Amino acid sequence: MNKFILLAHPRSGSTLLISYLKSHGQILAHGEVFNENECDLSPLVRPNITGEELMKRRDKDPIAFLENYVFINTLPWKKITGFKIHYQQANEGKKEVWNYLANDRSLKIIHLTRENSLEAYTSLMLAIKTNKWTQTTDSPSPKLTIALDQLECRYFFKRIERNREYYNNLFKNHQILHLTYDELYKNKKNTLTHVQEFLNVNIEDLDADLRKQNKTPLPEVIENYNALKQAFSKTQWERFFTS
16 A cells, blocks of 8 residues: 655645645545544544543554554545645654654655754744634634744754755655645645655646735744844844844
8 A cells, every 4th residue: 555644744735735635536645543532534534432432442542553554444545645734743752653654665755954943933923823723714814923032033943944855754665755735835835745656646737725824024023033134143033034
């Protein structure tokens, strides 16, 4: 069976990309099956049990869960199956899920990142503040502002870079496709074609019922933008402050 994972960090565009993949006729795509609050298994193969019971089975034996519920395909028209996973998920104990994935050299990796970590962190903080994680219409969102803590920003920047390096090394012997948030949003058609070629499926016009949530420039969103820009000047992160 052909398999893939969509590896990403929060607010990188991964929800949009997995939604596109779910719309493809030959791809059996699951969402965040290792989210601590839910298990987003595709309804095409989801067993007739409660979400709570599904998470219990997952947490009791995550490898058996992968083999029996995720990396299994009884639908003859589907050529490949996979799921979305964030850096911080399935990291308990001995990291058996990550070891299992790393040991499967046939697994294809789509590694999606957002180059501007300040944009990612701002988006994350706004989502936490509003408890709104996705948008399905083109209607403008209310203009919100937020103040960001300098030390928390620095911690987030470091953690993203550290995780990106760690997982690139973990999957260095795999077929891996590196994508960025900007490529997905600014060059959607070519990027989605590239993804489909990588997964070796037919090229289709993909659709998703999601829209970009916040289009307001960062200086208008971050209340203390100028102070942060000054604090991060002459550091490796000053490139995030483009205005």
